[in-house]
Amino acid sequence: MKLVKITSIFRLSLQDISQYPAETLVRIFDNVFLSILILMVWRTIYQLNQANFEMLNQITLFYLAMPIFSSISGAWHGYYVAEEIRDGTFSRYLLQPISFIVYYSMQNLGEKLYKILLMIPFIIVAYYLFKPQFQISLLIIGISLLASILSWVFSFSLQTLVGILGFWLEEVSSINELINIATITFGGRAVPAFLFPALLFQAVEIMPFRYLTSFPVEIFTQSLTWNEITRGFIILFVWLFLVIFTSMILWKQGLKKYGAVGG
Amino acid sequence: MLKYFKIWIIFAKVSLIREIQYLSNFWMSVLVEVGYALGTIFIFEIFFYQVDHIGTWTKGDLYLVYGVFRIFSAIGSFVFRANLERFNSLVNSGEFDFVLLKPISPLFFSTLRIVSFSRVSQFLIGVAIFLWALSQVNLDWGPLQIAMIFIIIPLGVTTRYSVGVLINTPVFWFERMKNIRQLEYTLFSSARYPRIVFPKALQHLLIFVIPTLLVASLPIEVVLGKASIWWFLVYFIVSLAFLYIARTVFYFGVKQYNSASS
Numbered sequence: 001m002k003l004v005k006i007t008s009i010f011r012l013s014l015q016d017i018s019q020y021p022a023e024t025l026v027r028i029f030d031n032v033f034l035s036i037l038i039l040m041v042w043r044t045i046y047q048l049n050q051a052n053f054e055m056l057n058q059i060t061l062f063y064l065a066m067p068i069f070s071s072i073s074g075a076w077h078g079y080y081v082a083e084e085i086r087d088g089t090f091s092r093y094l095l096q097p098i099s100f101i102v103y104y105s106m107q108n109l110g111e112k113l114y115k116i117l118l119m120i121p122f123i124i125v126a127y128y129l130f131k132p133q134f135q136i137s138l139l140i141i142g143i144s145l146l147a148s149i150l151s152w153v154f155s156f157s158l159q160t161l162v163g164i165l166g167f168w169l170e171e172v173s174s175i176n177e178l179i180n181i182a183t184i185t186f187g188g189r190a191v192p193a194f195l196f197p198a199l200l201f202q203a204v205e206i207m208p209f210r211y212l213t214s215f216p217v218e219i220f221t222q223s224l225t226w227n228e229i230t231r232g233f234i235i236l237f238v239w240l241f242l243v244i245f246t247s248m249i250l251w252k253q254g255l256k257k258y259g260a261v262g263g
Numbered sequence: 264m265l266k267y268f269k270i271w272i273i274f275a276k277v278s279l280i281r282e283i284q285y286l287s288n289f290w291m292s293v294l295v296e297v298g299y300a301l302g303t304i305f306i307f308e309i310f311f312y313q314v315d316h317i318g319t320w321t322k323g324d325l326y327l328v329y330g331v332f333r334i335f336s337a338i339g340s341f342v343f344r345a346n347l348e349r350f351n352s353l354v355n356s357g358e359f360d361f362v363l364l365k366p367i368s369p370l371f372f373s374t375l376r377i378v379s380f381s382r383v384s385q386f387l388i389g390v391a392i393f394l395w396a397l398s399q400v401n402l403d404w405g406p407l408q409i410a411m412i413f414i415i416i417p418l419g420v421t422t423r424y425s426v427g428v429l430i431n432t433p434v435f436w437f438e439r440m441k442n443i444r445q446l447e448y449t450l451f452s453s454a455r456y457p458r459i460v461f462p463k464a465l466q467h468l469l470i471f472v473i474p475t476l477l478v479a480s481l482p483i484e485v486v487l488g489k490a491s492i493w494w495f496l497v498y499f500i501v502s503l504a505f506l507y508i509a510r511t512v513f514y515f516g517v518k519q520y521n522s523a524s525s
Contacts, residue, residue, distance in 0.1 A: 022437045030442070030449045037453055041317075044460045045310060048318045174291035178298055185302040191309045 005098055006106055013110025024118055031067045032122045038190055039063035039130070060132040062192050062221045068123060069144075069217045070189070071116050073151035077104040081163025082172040085258065094255075105156060140222060143229065148216035150233075154240045155212050161247045167254030179209075188214025194223040208243075211236045267371060271378075278378040292381035300388045303329060303455065318459045323399025324487060325457065330393025331412075332455050332479040335419030337386035343424055345377040348444045350431045357522045370513050374428060402487060411486050411495065418502045419478040423451065425505035426473065428513055435516035454479045458490075474501050 017024060039060060046056040081100065084090040093100035158179070162172050169175075184190050187209035193201055204210055205228075215232050218224050224232065282289050307329070311322045353359050353373060362373050402408065430447045454475040458466055461476075469476040477498050484490035 020437070022433070023442060026446050027442050030445055033449055034452065037456075040462075040465075041310070041456055041460050045314050045317055048314075048459075170285070171288065174288070174295055177295045181295070181298040181302045185305050190302075190306045195309060195313065197312060 006102060009098075009103055009106035010110045013107040014114055017111045017114045021118075024115060028067075028115060028119045028122060031070065032119065032126065034189075035063045035066045036126060043130075057132050057134070058221050058223060059192060059195075060130050061134050062217055062223070064123060064126055064130065064132060065217050065220050066189070066213070067119060068116060069148050069151075069220065070213045071112060071119060072145075072148040073155050073213055073216065074112070075108055075152065075156040075159040077108060077156075078159035078162030078176055079173055080104075081160070082166025082169070085163070085166035085254075086170070090258070101160060104160075108156065134221075136220070136222070140219065144216045144220035147219050147233070147236075150236055150240070151211055151213065151216055154208075154236060154243065157240060157243045157247060158208075158212070161243055161250065164247055164250045164254050167250070167257050179212075182207075183209045183212050186210065187212055188218065192221075192223065193218060205231065206235060208239045211239060267367070270367065270371075271375060274376050275378040279380055282380050289381045292379075293384040296382070296385040296388060300333065300385075300392070304392075317457065319489060320457045320459070321400070323396050324483070326392055326396035327400055327487070328457065328479050328483045329455050330389055330391075330396050331415055331419070331483060333385060333389025333392060335416050335423065335478060336451070337382050337389050338416065338420045339423045339427070340382035340385060341379055342420070343374050343427065344382075345379045346374045347427045347431050347447070349377075350374070351434050351443065354434045354520065359520060360522050363517070363520075369517060370428070370510060374424070400487065408486050411482065414495070414499075415479070415482045415486075418482075418498055421506055422474055422478050422502045423447075425502070425509035426450070426475075428509040429505070432509075432512050432516045435519045451475050451478070456480065458484065470497075471501065474505060477501055 042059045042063075043056065046052075046059070081090070081104070090100070093103065162175055162179070165172050165175065186204050186207050193204050193210055193214055196204060211232070215236065219229055219232075307322070307325060310317070310325075316322075317325070350373060353362070359369075359373065362369050365372050427447050430443055430450075433443065450473055453461075453469055457480050458476055461469060466476065470481065481490060481494050482498060485492055485494050
């Protein structure tokens, strides 16, 4: 029975997003354009200064893979959860036999699947334009996919935490913007972590932002040693635990507050 | 014209009162703006950690473009960005009915009603970066360079406004375009980089079709003596052409508008 509920939400999410292809195409263009834009800056830097071809190739692959991996690991429901808490519609999750986490995760997966399918032609065109050369083993593909699924769980948990903050805060979009800035800056969206100076890389390695997007892409582009991959997984698990633990505590406190407000 | 200016002053007063009521939002906006600026500076520093220059562009040149970009973005955010951000909901919720009933231009009312005072911080950051960059570049200041700097800013604001209106107008045809406002931001993020970064075909696209390179990068090239002064004339013509096209497309879109209840 529970599986039926879950698949229904997933199906509804797919139906909902496929009704508005223009909106999805804009999102995809947005995602791919940003990656290509920064890729062009890096290619110019490397080509004009005749820097090493291997690194340029790795950077190209990184930015072409980034839109797909960031789509897999992306989550964005924090704002909507906070809005529902604010306007009271969140009560439906407390009254109906379905958790808001299951609801939003299935909705997220439905949207994600549709977006990734539509994104593939864009990536093929971009691949054809930039022609990166690479050889990749099934093992690396498997590990990077595992890392991107864990990144999604982490990203989803962080967004849930942001949403739960809606019990106390008037609006959470600024928090999301700050997370976004930190992810672009330190999380590898603008600059791959393997291009950071060594000391900065060590600092970025322990920050949570890299694990929201860039870590799986770094594995995929084979920019990390096995030690760095292992360390990355450990740090990712620590952050995941911290975020889930904090969310559970805040959820209990917030629910009491929500009950009091709703009477 | 004077009537519209007086109305805009009233809009600004109302906006200021609203922002003072939500001071925490104001400070969060300031924090976000500082974050965006620091993030970009960090990225530029990583670029120049790898190399000394990008083609003929030095670090100072790049920061000069970024400073100008922040300044006109700040003015744009102050004057119209919040309006364009809620344009989609204005049309889809049917509230646009009330805009059409007002005895003033719907374009003016729907795109210039909210004035965002919290963006003053973005302006100050832009000015600081611009002044610092000026001290880093080799530039012989003459009346022509000063005049060009003063022309760049209003033309940049006008172009960004026109492109913003054009990007948001499809809302009249497509029911749900919540994220379209993000597209404007993404496209204009290319304005922070010099022209040489882009392949020739894309350069033409970003000058004449989506004129993001015209708003900061190309005029600064002219000021620095890296490009012909004729680009200023191109900039002026393209900017006015886009304003005209944006206005025309907007009113064409208004004709397609069906109230949400119908």
